Amino acid sequence: MMPAPESTAQEIIEHLRALGSDENIAxxxxxxxxxxxxxxxxxxQLRRVARMVKTDHVRAIDLWASGIREARLLAAFTADSKALTLAEARQWANACSSWEVVDAIADLFVGARLEQVLIPEFAADERExxxxxAFAMIATAAVHLKKEPDSALLAWLPLIEAHAADERNFVKKAVNWALxxxxxxxxxCHGPALALAQRLAMSANSAARWTGKDALRELTSSKVRQRLDLPH
Incomplete structure (x- = not known):
């Protein structure tokens, strides 16, 4: 039986278990x-379930508390961004142990407009x-906060530069993504970001250098130049 909007967290989890696949886990x-x-x-599959069960913030908290990967992703997809508190966001961040869950809740946290408080706080945290x-939230904000002035996004460039030397894979890739x-x-936004990419590409630090070179490659590509109407 397919889950419905009135389904409990436990009923949804049982449905998820029935759909599980060892092959997919591998x-x-x-x-x-x-x-x-x-x-x-x-x-x-999870997005399909999310559309069926719809938004329910209290149930999303219960789904998250299960610790199950799929339930946590579904929690991120079905939580109410207007109801999410800073305490809940911090609790979820503290429990993250996978990059894909991080990226899913980044969308939720930006939708809740918690980025101004949480991005600097999370960037200062030493946990990978x-x-x-923090940087997944910057990347998400750059795409989805279309009504924000560009200056609000450019304000995060110093933070990107400050942490570009972090060699850890999941941090490095998110810093690059944000830039x-x-x-x-x-x-x-293109000019200041390109200037930072050029500086990082000349860095003595391997992580910063990789981020700079990779960002340069995309920001100078014909696809990006064409979309922004830049001269070739």
């Missing part, structure tokens, strides 16, 4: 996804997944 591990508490559902969350998304946001 495939997830190859992408660096933490599978210790995974049932083996794809994000496509918490720091990744690229700011640079692609608009013509006014």
């Amino acid at each position: 495939a997830m591990a190859r992408f660096g996804i933490a599978t210790e508490n995974a049932l083996g559902l794809s994000n496509v 997944f918490v720091r990744r969350l 690229r998304q700011i640079g692609k946001r608009s013509l006014d």
